[in-house]
Amino acid sequence: MAKLSAGLLVYRNTPRGPEFLLAHPGGPLFVRRDEGWWSVPKGEPEPGEALLQAALREFSEETGLTPSGPYLELQPITQKGGKQVHCWACEGAFDGGQVKANTFRMEWPPRSGKFGEFAEVDRIEWFDAGTARVKINAAQADLITELERLLQARSRATHQNNLL
Template sequence: MPRIAAGLLMYRQLNGAVEVLLAHPGGPYFAKKDDGAWTVPKGEPDPGEDDLLTTARREFQEETGVVPTADRYLPLGSITQKGGKVVHAWALEGDCDQGQCHSNLFSMEWPPKSGKLQEFPEMDRAEWFPLAVARVKIKASQVPLLERLEEMVRTA
């Protein structure tokens, strides 16, 4: 059974151009990675959490510090990431100050085999990108989510 995650892709329209808010993973393994490392804010359901949109909204808030308040959430379907995790996503139109975004923390042994636990933000920053730039920044497996959003906005 594949692991499942759910996330939200916030977008805004400025001067006719669509921008999306992507998150950069925190922690030492991603510190020097940029292109191909950014992601839709997402996470796995809590035990007993059956509504994936609820999961997506909770995870968005945990990873950005922004409470998602939208009248409607546009289903973007799902994608399968390189490691086999299935990600279900929705888009919401909104805006926020990327500089005010902040994430929850996780603990891990660092440096490896040191016996020392350190805390790191799950996402160390969030940033708005035009769609063309976002295609380069986002994980390759998540590019179809951007394409689906672009199609929805174009036909709306």
């Protein structure tokens, strides 16, 4: 059975268009990795945990921030390794930069016998849609595209209602 993951894609509207909050993985393996390595904050649900609740918990654990709804469910995507990611979007006004993420323990350097504690996420940043598609894990780029399309449709509908 494929692994499941649940995440949250936070966006904010700017005069130049929407921006998307992405997370960069922490730890020594990702220090010099950039394009294609960013992600929506996400993780695996606990047994019996609803996917949206898992997405909210993971977002808070990986960023130290507390999102608020309403939440818009996006189409699930499947990453290269087969993991299925369920994602919700919500608007937010968080600062980018350093985060207060959970940590993990790993041997570093490899086969050294020395262990260190590393943050799951070392930073979060806002990106416009074009840059976000380059920075994010390739399979997750569809989440940016879908949300951008939904936001444009909402904007058109609002504009049409204002004309009536």
